[in-house]
Amino acid sequence: MNSQNDFVHPIxxxxxxxxxxxxxxxxxxxxxxxxxxxLTEKNSLFQLTLMRxxxxxxxxxxxxxxxxNDDHRFLVAEQCRALGVTPQSxxxxxxxxxxxxxxxxxxxxxxxxxxxxxxxxxPSDHLFAKPAAFIQAVQDALPSALAGQLVTFGIVPHxxxxxxxxxxxxxxxxxxxxVPVAEFVxxxxxxxxxxxxxxxxxxxxxxxxxxRASVFLDELKRLQPEMYRxxxxxxxxxxxxxxxxxxxxxxxxKCPAESIDYAVMEKTDRAAVIALDAGWNDVGAxxxxxxxxxxxxxxxxxxxxTLMHDSRDCLVHAEHRLVSLVGVDxxxxxxxxxxxxxxxxxxxxxxxxxxxxxKSQGRSEVHAHREVFRPWGSYDSVDRGERFQVKRITVQxxxxxxxxxxxxxxxxxVVVAGTARVRIGESESMITENQSxxxxxxxxxxxxxxxxxxxEIIEVQSGSYLGEDDIVRFEDRYGRA
Numbered sequence: 001m002n003s004q005n006d007f008v009h010p011i012x013x014x015x016x017x018x019x020x021x022x023x024x025x026x027x028x029x030x031x032x033x034x035x036x037x038x039l040t041e042k043n044s045l046f047q048l049t050l051m052r053x054x055x056x057x058x059x060x061x062x063x064x065x066x067x068x069n070d071d072h073r074f075l076v077a078e079q080c081r082a083l084g085v086t087p088q089s090x091x092x093x094x095x096x097x098x099x100x101x102x103x104x105x106x107x108x109x110x111x112x113x114x115x116x117x118x119x120x121x122x123p124s125d126h127l128f129a130k131p132a133a134f135i136q137a138v139q140d141a142l143p144s145a146l147a148g149q150l151v152t153f154g155i156v157p158h159x160x161x162x163x164x165x166x167x168x169x170x171x172x173x174x175x176x177x178x179v180p181v182a183e184f185v186x187x188x189x190x191x192x193x194x195x196x197x198x199x200x201x202x203x204x205x206x207x208x209x210x211x212r213a214s215v216f217l218d219e220l221k222r223l224q225p226e227m228y229r230x231x232x233x234x235x236x237x238x239x240x241x242x243x244x245x246x247x248x249x250x251x252x253x254k255c256p257a258e259s260i261d262y263a264v265m266e267k268t269d270r271a272a273v274i275a276l277d278a279g280w281n282d283v284g285a286x287x288x289x290x291x292x293x294x295x296x297x298x299x300x301x302x303x304x305x306t307l308m309h310d311s312r313d314c315l316v317h318a319e320h321r322l323v324s325l326v327g328v329d330x331x332x333x334x335x336x337x338x339x340x341x342x343x344x345x346x347x348x349x350x351x352x353x354x355x356x357x358x359k360s361q362g363r364s365e366v367h368a369h370r371e372v373f374r375p376w377g378s379y380d381s382v383d384r385g386e387r388f389q390v391k392r393i394t395v396q397x398x399x400x401x402x403x404x405x406x407x408x409x410x411x412x413x414v415v416v417a418g419t420a421r422v423r424i425g426e427s428e429s430m431i432t433e434n435q436s437x438x439x440x441x442x443x444x445x446x447x448x449x450x451x452x453x454x455x456e457i458i459e460v461q462s463g464s465y466l467g468e469d470d471i472v473r474f475e476d477r478y479g480r481a
Contacts, residue, residue: 011117011120012063012065012110012119012213013062014064014066014107014110014121015046015064015065016099016102016103016122016124017035017046017066017067017076019123020033021033021035021125022351022352022355022366023284023286024283025341025354025358025366026334026336026365027336029368029369030368031072031367031372036072036075039289039292040283040289040292040293045124045126045283046125049126050083052128052131052135054083054085055131056138061086063088065087065090065091066090066124067102067103068091068093069096070094074373074375076090078375088109089109089110090243090244090245091238091244091247092241092245093247094252094253097255098258098259099207099260101227101230101258103121103216103260104216104228104231105231105247106119107217108232108235111213111217116214117213118142118145118146119209119212120208120209120210121209121210121211121260122208123282126208126282127280127283127292128278128280128281129278129279129292137153137275140176140177141178144272144274145210146212149270150211150215150216150219150264150270150272151273152206152208152273153208153210153274153276154173154206155280156173156203156277157196157197157204159197160190160194160196160197161193162193163284164205164282165184165185165187165205165261166203166204166205167202167203167273168184168199168202169201169202170182173200173201173203173275177274178273179272179273180271180273181272184205185202203276206280206282219268220263224256224263224264227256227263230252230254233251234251234252241479244479285348285349286315286332286343287315287346290345298311298312300313300314300325301316302317302318303316303317303318304318304319304323305321306323306324307322307325308325309326311329314328314329314330314333315331315332315345316334318333319337320335320337330344330345331345332345336370337371338365338369341354375478375480376395376400376401377455378394379393379394387464387466389460389461391459391461392457393457394456395418395456396449397455399448400449401447401448402474403473403474403476404471404472405442405444405445405471405472405474406442406463406472407441407465407470408441408464408465409441409465409466409470410461410462411460411461412437413447413458414435414458415433415434415455417454418451418453419431419432420449421447421448421450422447423445424439425443444474446475
């Protein structure tokens with residue numbers, strides 16, 4: 001294996017982080033999906049992806065291109081900052097158009113300065129039990145990518161899985177070498193999956209790629225000219241907003257929504273596959289989370305405050321209170337502040353029916369947690385009545401809420417930890433622990449944490465309308481409208 005310091009070719013990682021992860025509800029929700037959650041370790045799946053790349057690049061600075069949903073822009077920025085990673089581009093999609101357009105925009109961003117790097121395209125929500133094997137596979141695939149092949153990483157199957165698409169290689173898979181792709185195969189039935197496993201030249205489709213930016217764009221232009229033109233127009237009309245690149249909404253909406261497999265890989269004669277046996281897990285369902293976690297002698301995987309008795313092969317995720325299981329097997333129990341899921345583990349994929357019902361009923365639990373994250377910190381809705389709402393607000397050191405006003409509500413702020421700089425109208429003051437301030441309806445105001453520790457306040461709202469859209473912003477350092 002080459003040392004990390006010998007790994008010198010200009011590879012640019014492209015991290016795709018626009019998914020919603022609805023199969024991991026109630027923990028994963030639209031405004032804070034699974035890639036930004038710490039499901040198996042103290043770091044999120046997105047951060048674990050960055051950490052694998054840091055190991056790949058060694059002492060060289062990691063400067064990825066990240067393609068994200070606009071709603072997640074501050075989550076991405078904060079989780080990168082926490083690891084000391086500065087993306088060279090943080091591209092915001094106005095809407096999801098699948099992986100082919102996302103990768104095309106990233107390739108255009110990579111070529112913006114005239115360079116033509118090798119792109120390492122990775123989903124942001126996968127796990128590897130053996131990350132060193134992943135690094136080795138990237139190094140082994142690099143010569144083929146340099147030679148103009150579009151290399152995909154095929155996961156070596158250890159059992160007949162019906163939930164993944166497969167890649168059939170033209171010849172038997174050789175260790176540490178790429179092989180031309182014969183075809184991409186849809187998710188099979190059980191009999192076909194068993195046949196693929198026995199054949200020896202089938203691998204699971206991982207959705208990871210290594211390829212030169214210009215080669216991918218040339219193939220996209222040749223095979224999908226309409227998509228290429230739409231992506232080019234969207235990129236050329238993009239605008240810079242703080243540290244973000246906003247893709248033109250109107251142009252991007254005209255782009256066909258297709259995966260890279262359908263758009264390019266199934267049609268090109270440049271597709272190659274390299275076998276990857278690195279303990280891969282796409283964390284696609286709660287059963288996959290159970291697979292990834294350490295287990296006790298009874299096969300139980302637990303996180304949080306739990307008690308287990310006479311129970312086997314269960315997954316328990318407790319966030320706010322004690323969860324106890326007695327005399328049950330093969331259950332998933334997930335507890336959050338506003339929802340509890342109890343699920344037979346073998347029915348993990350059926351959770352989509354619950355999510356669909358929540359959507360059809362317009363329930364907020366499908367979109368956001370009770371605790372909502374903002375670029376300045378977070379707030380937790382503790383209680384609510386017909387004309388009042390109580391929130392616990394945390395403002396990070398040096399952060400500031402926008403200068404704003406409300407038409408329908410007044411607010412009382414009580415500082416419980418830290419020091420707050422408060423502006424009401426033209427008056428500014430400092431308030432500390434056990435002090436409070438009142439903001440009348442219609443008063444222009446702002447809240448800032450000038451200290452070095454988190455500021456925590458209790459906010460009591462009162463008025464005829466308490467919706468989050470009753471905010472008129474006059475100034476905002478985070479570029480929000």
